[in-house]
Amino acid sequence: MYRKILVPTDGSRLSDRAVKEATRLAQVLNAKLVLFHALQEMRQPIYSEGSSTVLASRQRVRKAAASRARKILAAAAKKAESLGLSATKDYAAGASPHDAIVAAAQRHHCDLIVMASHGRRGLSKFLLGSETQAVLPRARVPVLVVR
Amino acid sequence: MFRHILIPTDGSPIAGRAVRAGIRFARETGARVTGYYSYDTLRAHVNYGGYMASDKFVVQMDRRAEHVGRKYLDAMAKLARAARVRFDSVCAKVPDPAEGIVATARRKNCDVIFIASHGRSGLSKLIMGSVTQKVLAHSKIPVLIYR
Numbered sequence: 591m592y593r594k595i596l597v598p599t600d601g602s603r604l605s606d607r608a609v610k611e612a613t614r615l616a617q618v619l620n621a622k623l624v625l626f627h628a629l630q631e632m633r634q635p636i637y638s639e640g641s642s643t644v645l646a647s648r649q650r651v652r653k654a655a656a657s658r659a660r661k662i663l664a665a666a667a668k669k670a671e672s673l674g675l676s677a678t679k680d681y682a683a684g685a686s687p688h689d690a691i692v693a694a695a696q697r698h699h700c701d702l703i704v705m706a707s708h709g710r711r712g713l714s715k716f717l718l719g720s721e722t723q724a725v726l727p728r729a730r731v732p733v734l735v736v737r
Numbered sequence: 738m739f740r741h742i743l744i745p746t747d748g749s750p751i752a753g754r755a756v757r758a759g760i761r762f763a764r765e766t767g768a769r770v771t772g773y774y775s776y777d778t779l780r781a782h783v784n785y786g787g788y789m790a791s792d793k794f795v796v797q798m799d800r801r802a803e804h805v806g807r808k809y810l811d812a813m814a815k816l817a818r819a820a821r822v823r824f825d826s827v828c829a830k831v832p833d834p835a836e837g838i839v840a841t842a843r844r845k846n847c848d849v850i851f852i853a854s855h856g857r858s859g860l861s862k863l864i865m866g867s868v869t870q871k872v873l874a875h876s877k878i879p880v881l882i883y884r
Contacts, residue, residue: 591758591765611879618738618766707873718874726854726873726882727865732758734849734881735873 592732594622596700597677598691598725601627601662604706606669608736612704613670613677615734621702623677625666626694627659628687628721656681688724695731703729707737739766743847745773745838747856747868748809755853755883760816762851762881769823771845772813775837776802776830803828835871842878850876854884 597612599605609625616623659681670677680698684690695703708719718735726733744759746752756772763770778798810826817824827845831837842850855866865873865882873880 591761614738615766730884732881732883734879736879737877 592619592621592702594624594698594700595619595702595704596624596626596691596695596698597666597704598626598628598687598694598721599662599666600687600710601665602706602708602710604708604737605710606666608704608706609666609669610673611734611736613673613675615704617673617675623670623675624694624698624700625663625670625677625679626691626698627662627681628690628694629655629659629681629683630687655683686721686724688721688728691721691725692728692730695729701731702734703731704734704736707735739768739849741845741847741849742766742768742770743773743838743842743845743850744770744813745775745834745850745852745868745872746809746813747774747834748805749853749856751853752856755851756813757816758883759851759881760813760820760822763817763822764820768849769825770813770817771841771847772810772817772824772826773838773841774806774809774826774828775834776806776828777832777834778802778830799830802830833871835868835875838868838872839875839877842876848878850878850880851883852880854882 595612595616597609599609612623663679663681667677667679682690682694684693705722707722709721722735742759742763744756746756760770778795806828810828814824827841829837850872852869852872854869856868
């Protein structure tokens with residue numbers, strides 16, 4: 591039924607749980623697992639009043655984001671591995687994280703997305719995290735929302 | 738992994754596709770299924786051309802709605818039987834379908850809800866159905882949004 595599962599992760603506790611659930615599901619369904627991290631758009635300070643600000647170069651910012659992505663994905667892959675499944679890792683930027691997630695699902699030909707109800711900015715006063723909320727109507731494939 | 742899947746239906750063709758996928762999902766994960774249908778005749782009661790409907794009429798309407806629901810659930814039972822999936826069903830009269838779904842999932846100890854992205858009143862693929870949206874907001878267990 592589901593052959594390839596995409597799990598977007600931002601390294602938060604809740605998305606860890608999504609990785610765990612997705613790994614178990616992938617094992618039961620005999621499916622492949624793709625761990626994905628959407629690069630955050632970096633906001634650079636344009637100026638800073640009363641103090642001198644060294645503007646990081648765009649390249650340096652990008653490099654830092656990529657290294658963070660690799661770290662998050664390595665931790666997620668380790669989690670999947672500890673449950674006995676080796677996963678593919680990928681990260682990319684998009685106009686926004688949810689666009690990157692939807693595009694990644696298509697690029698990897700995933701037929702299911704498993705994601706946490708909330709992410710890093712998990713304000714529980716909102717019933718659903720903003721990225722999850724945005725992925726749901728845009729995804730072409732089923733989405734399993736884990737809490 | 739998942740042991741007990743709640744699959745709500747409103748009898749629409751889109752829900753029908755979700756039902757078939759949900760039963761397949763149950764077969765592959767080895768889970769059992771509870772089918773769910775709810776109805777509410779309150780609106781007919783209030784909107785009866787400016788008149789209150791008689792109690793007898795309301796009872797009649799309820800009986801009809803129950804009959805329709807049973808028909809959908811029987812069809813689901815048949816699919817489950819063919820797939821050798823353990824099945825039971827709930828046909829309930831509740832004012833709010835989403836609340837009924839979430840409450841039934843809790844009462845029946847379901848561990849995942851398998852629901853179509855939109856149902857009978859689904860206007861567009863770009864928006865999520867209101868019932869699905871509400872289930873997602875209130876459910877404490879994972880929800881698979883099928884499309």
